[in-house]
Amino acid sequence: MTLLVVEGLNKRFGGVTAARDVSFSLDAGELLAVIGPNGAGKSTTFGMVGGQLRPDSGSVSLLGEPITGLPSRAIWRKGVGRTFQVAQTFVSMTVAENVQMALVSHHGRTRNLLARTRALYRPEALDLLDRVGMRGDADRPVAELAYGDVKRVELAIALAAAPKLLLMDEPTAGMAPRERAALMALTAGIARRDRIGVLFTEHDMDAVFAHADRILVLVRGEIIARGSPDEVRGNARVKQVYLGETGSRAALRSRRETAVP
Structure with missing residues (x-):
């Protein structure tokens, strides 16, 4: 089932073309990676899909x-979740409270200022934390967590809205190699089981080639290649403009390695 269709997106900032005729589709349960060098237009494309930027043209x-x-x-209300390069969490709250806040917002109860967040949707929050392997840390302050665990909490927050589409901006940024593999394996498993489409950007080629079903390569705002890994x-x-020999060897190696969730 086709979930997302992007057609002919264009965006300029002054004299700079950040996206030129960007078109692609994404199916339910599919992981689609958008890669390219810095300044390729990845963030601009994400911003137009997620509603942070209005395209000059396209749909x-x-x-x-x-x-x-x-x-x-x-767009979030229509079933689009998002994670960010730098995790967006409330560090003064517990792990469970962070997810409960997302559930409160999803169910439209934010206007009830007298409601105690700790009493709302806790069972649902614990279920979501169980899905990302963080239920045992439910009552710990987020500030105490290792960064890899914070990223798992952010994933649970994104899942609180029961998204059809998940936008992930460099989900493994700042993580150790083993943490990267574990987070991407976890995300891929959830996406395929629950039929959630995942559009993600990533500089770690091991993560891209190990888990993406398809890949788009952007350079100077244009798609120069697309297809399977x-x-x-x-x-x-x-290879010439982005991967090079080092990236090519890393991509080949990633296919031989098994990610440990």
Whole structure:
């Protein structure tokens, strides 16, 4: 089932073209990676899909419904979750309270200022934390967690809205190699089991080639290649402008390694 359709997105900032005729689709349960060097247009593309940026032209549809130019909160309400390069959590709250806050917002109870967050949706929050392997830390302050665990909490927060589509901006940034593999394996398992489409950017080629079903390569705002990991890895232009010999060897190695969740 086609979940997301992006057609002909264009965006300029002054004299700089950040995205030129960016088009792609994403199926439910599929992981699609967007890669490219710094300044390639990855963040701009994410911003246009997620509602942080309005495209100059082009369209974005979710399950056949146009969402082009809608504000990010309206897009979130339609079933689009998001994680960020730097984890967005309330460090003064406990792990469970962070997820409960997301559930409170999802259920539209934020106007009830007298409601005690600790009493709302705790069983649901614990279930979500169990899915990401963090239930045992439910009552710990987020400030005490290792960064890899904070990223798991952020994933649980994103799942609180029962998303159809998950946008992940460099999900493994700042993590150790083993943590990266574990988080991506966890995300892939959840996405395929629950039929959540995942669009993600990533500089770690091991994570990309080990877990993406398809890959888009952006350079200077344009898609220069697309296809399966094997097709992209073998693309001569991609090797020349982005992967190089080092990236190619890393990508090949990642296919031989098993990620441990």
